[in-house]
Amino acid sequence: MPVKLSVRAESIQPSAIRRYFDVPKDVISLGIGEPDFSPPPCVTAAAIEGLKNGETHYTANLGLSELRHKISDHLYNAYGVRYNPEDEIIVTVGCSEALFLALAAVVNPGDEVIVVTPCFVSYQAAVQLASGIPVEIPCLIENDFDLDVEAVEAAITPKTKAILFGFPCNPTGAVASREALTALTDLALKYDLALISDELYDQLVFSGEHVCAPSIPGAFYRTFLVGGFSKNYAMTGFRIGYIAGPKNLLNGAYKIHQYLIMSAPTIAQLGAIAALDHGAEDAARMRDEYDRRRKLLYRTLNEFGLRTAEPKGAFYIFPEITSTGMTSERFADRLLNEKRVALIPGNGFGKGGEGFVRISYATAYEKIEAALERIGDFLRG
Numbered sequence: 001m002p003v004k005l006s007v008r009a010e011s012i013q014p015s016a017i018r019r020y021f022d023v024p025k026d027v028i029s030l031g032i033g034e035p036d037f038s039p040p041p042c043v044t045a046a047a048i049e050g051l052k053n054g055e056t057h058y059t060a061n062l063g064l065s066e067l068r069h070k071i072s073d074h075l076y077n078a079y080g081v082r083y084n085p086e087d088e089i090i091v092t093v094g095c096s097e098a099l100f101l102a103l104a105a106v107v108n109p110g111d112e113v114i115v116v117t118p119c120f121v122s123y124q125a126a127v128q129l130a131s132g133i134p135v136e137i138p139c140l141i142e143n144d145f146d147l148d149v150e151a152v153e154a155a156i157t158p159k160t161k162a163i164l165f166g167f168p169c170n171p172t173g174a175v176a177s178r179e180a181l182t183a184l185t186d187l188a189l190k191y192d193l194a195l196i197s198d199e200l201y202d203q204l205v206f207s208g209e210h211v212c213a214p215s216i217p218g219a220f221y222r223t224f225l226v227g228g229f230s231k232n233y234a235m236t237g238f239r240i241g242y243i244a245g246p247k248n249l250l251n252g253a254y255k256i257h258q259y260l261i262m263s264a265p266t267i268a269q270l271g272a273i274a275a276l277d278h279g280a281e282d283a284a285r286m287r288d289e290y291d292r293r294r295k296l297l298y299r300t301l302n303e304f305g306l307r308t309a310e311p312k313g314a315f316y317i318f319p320e321i322t323s324t325g326m327t328s329e330r331f332a333d334r335l336l337n338e339k340r341v342a343l344i345p346g347n348g349f350g351k352g353g354e355g356f357v358r359i360s361y362a363t364a365y366e367k368i369e370a371a372l373e374r375i376g377d378f379l380r381g
């Protein structure tokens with residue numbers, strides 16, 4: 001008899017969007033959610049230097065002390081939230097590990113976790129891997145994809161344990177308002193829930209302000225803040241993220257991290273220190289270029305007559321395509337086959353995504369211009 005997979009492994013669905021990633025050379029890809037820039041030169045230099053100096057061993061389980069101090073300072077300087085680098089921050093393998101640690105630290109089997117959608121494709125699976133049940137609550141275009149706190153409250157049951165959300169948002173580009181985050185915090189206090197705030201794109205905000213969830217009065221003691229270096233500094237392959245939280249919550253995450261991972265890659269941690277020390281100018285240059293592409297897309301998609309909320313952060317735009325009469329998948333498939341442009345159908349991002357497509361602008365300006373011409377042709381039929 002062949003070995004049977006666990007119920008856990010069987011229950012995880014393959015990512016619906018993978019097939020739009022590996023496309024032939026003649027296709028213009030607006031599909032991939034990964035910076036097209038290289039990391040700041042100081043980052044690669046620090047990693048190479050580390051290798052030359054024999055920095056090839058484990059670090060402390062929590063991560064290099066210097067990096068934790070710098071992350072703590074960054075969060076304090078940018079948002080006024082203070083985490084003790086000795087026991088309130090763990091350096092993780094990407095933001096992905098941080099998300100899993102937060103969930104695994106608070107979710108018991110059968111607990112419900114409200115997942116704010118449309119969202120990063122891993123959220124639902126991460127809840128399931130932590131033995132929880134994802135309950136998807138969509139944000140609406142009518143509300144610029146801001147948090148729908150009333151809908152979240154209506155979904156709360158005695159089994160609800162946590163609310164998982166990510167702003168700036170992949171895939172909508174929305175930035176949560178202070179008002180909505182304050183109302184969400186009030187809910188967490190009223191119903192005794194944990195908040196898990198994915199702020200991986202915190203420095204990629206073009207319009208309005210990024211509000212750090214734990215900086216909202218009352219939120220700190222029930223919030224896991226997760227973030228990292230993948231997007232802000234174009235360091236996806238370095239695999240460095242972090243989780244921050246009050247000591248009692250963070251200790252739960254720490255116990256899991258120390259057995260699961262031991263420590264994040266050492267030379268990548270050195271790269272992250274360099275990013276915080278010297279990477280700001282390069283990060284700002286990338287942000288300016290994303291902004292230029294964002295403006296082009298927002299203007300042109302509106303000219304095409306596709307209803308589109310202004311994306312205020314991250315590097316995605318999420319136009320509505322229902323006016324074409326096609327489903328998201330049909331639109332994406334036909335655009336790929338007929339006009340050789342790849343984008344991602346919105347239904348891959350959970351509830352509320354059907355009727356939309358995600359366009360990533362982590363692609364050269366000229367390629368976006370060419371893709372828009374092809375999309376215009378496609379829409380005109």
Ligand SMILES: Cc1ncc(COP(=O)(O)O)c(C=O)c1O
Binds near residue numbers: 166170229236239
């Ligand atoms: C919102 C969001 N969170 C987390 C991740 C995963 O980040 P990392 O590559 O740092 O693990 C992504 C990657 O696309 C993302 O978009």
